[in-house]
Amino acid sequence: MRRPVIAGNWKMYKTRAETLAFFRDFLPLVESSRHCDIVVAPPFTAIGAAAEAARGTKIAIAGQDLYWQTEGAFTGEVSGKMLAESGCAYVIVGHSERRQYFGETDESVQRKTKAALEAKLTPIVCVGELLAEREGNQTEAVLKRQFDGALTALTPAEFSRILIAYEPVWAIGTGRTATPEIAAEAHRFIRGLAAAQFTHEQGSALRILYGGSVKPDNIKGLMAQAEIDGALVGGASLDAKSFAEIVNY
Numbered sequence: 099m100r101r102p103v104i105a106g107n108w109k110m111y112k113t114r115a116e117t118l119a120f121f122r123d124f125l126p127l128v129e130s131s132r133h134c135d136i137v138v139a140p141p142f143t144a145i146g147a148a149a150e151a152a153r154g155t156k157i158a159i160a161g162q163d164l165y166w167q168t169e170g171a172f173t174g175e176v177s178g179k180m181l182a183e184s185g186c187a188y189v190i191v192g193h194s195e196r197r198q199y200f201g202e203t204d205e206s207v208q209r210k211t212k213a214a215l216e217a218k219l220t221p222i223v224c225v226g227e228l229l230a231e232r233e234g235n236q237t238e239a240v241l242k243r244q245f246d247g248a249l250t251a252l253t254p255a256e257f258s259r260i261l262i263a264y265e266p267v268w269a270i271g272t273g274r275t276a277t278p279e280i281a282a283e284a285h286r287f288i289r290g291l292a293a294a295q296f297t298h299e300q301g302s303a304l305r306i307l308y309g310g311s312v313k314p315d316n317i318k319g320l321m322a323q324a325e326i327d328g329a330l331v332g333g334a335s336l337d338a339k340s341f342a343e344i345v346n347y
């Protein structure tokens with residue numbers, strides 16, 4: 099039985115004060131929610147405030163990115179060790195916005211995933227196809243390329259510690275969600291890649307989150323799919339009430 103994970107990706111939203119206000123509203127709404135792991139990924143500058151606000155609760159904090167070196171002359175970058183020290187237990191790696199705007203490649207995703215594991219963080223590795231790739235029947239080829247490029251270098255023990263988020267790029271921030279069936283089909287394909295690369299048991303144990311315009315009114319249908327183990331939520335995670343409704347699907 100795979101334990102569900104509901105993770106919120108705040109992107110470049112919320113100051114420290116807004117983060118504290120969010121947690122003040124959010125904590126009572128999820129106090130008795132025991133059916134899933136809950137993760138919040140604030141921007142770097144609000145990680146400390148989020149970690150402080152979530153201390154003593156079951157909510158885990160995530161970074162939205164990291165660099166693969168532990169330290170050095172890399173202006174603007176943050177290491178896994180720094181995230182862990184600031185209170186993160188997870189880190190998002192290879193988000194499509196990083197791939198689209200900041201030159202993230204499958205190779206850098208691989209390095210960052212390894213670095214996250216070395217820092218004892220749980221990487222949430224994002225994969226997903228563009229609209230043109232889906233329309234050109236390239237979805238499986240793209241997912242395989244992203245999986246192979248980023249994840250086949252992991253040992254089985256390392257692979258057992260990662261989460262994958264399937265996020266079709268055409269569904270991110272567009273209000274256009276993949277149907278539960280389309281998402282489940284992609285999840286099944288990714289699970290098959292994991293089973294072929296590692297073992298059948300590792301494929302079965304892998305938790306795959308769906309991301310792309312998840313909202314309170316579509317989470318139930320998505321989570322009804324046996325293949326879908328949780329959600330990575332962008333816009334709807336910014337509001338305490340709507341994120342709590344998603345957590346409490």
Ligand code: PEP
Pocket residue numbers: 107109265269270271272273309310311312330331332333334
């Ligand atoms: C995301 O940021 O990973 C995401 C899925 O965003 P949204 O829910 O806003 O589509």
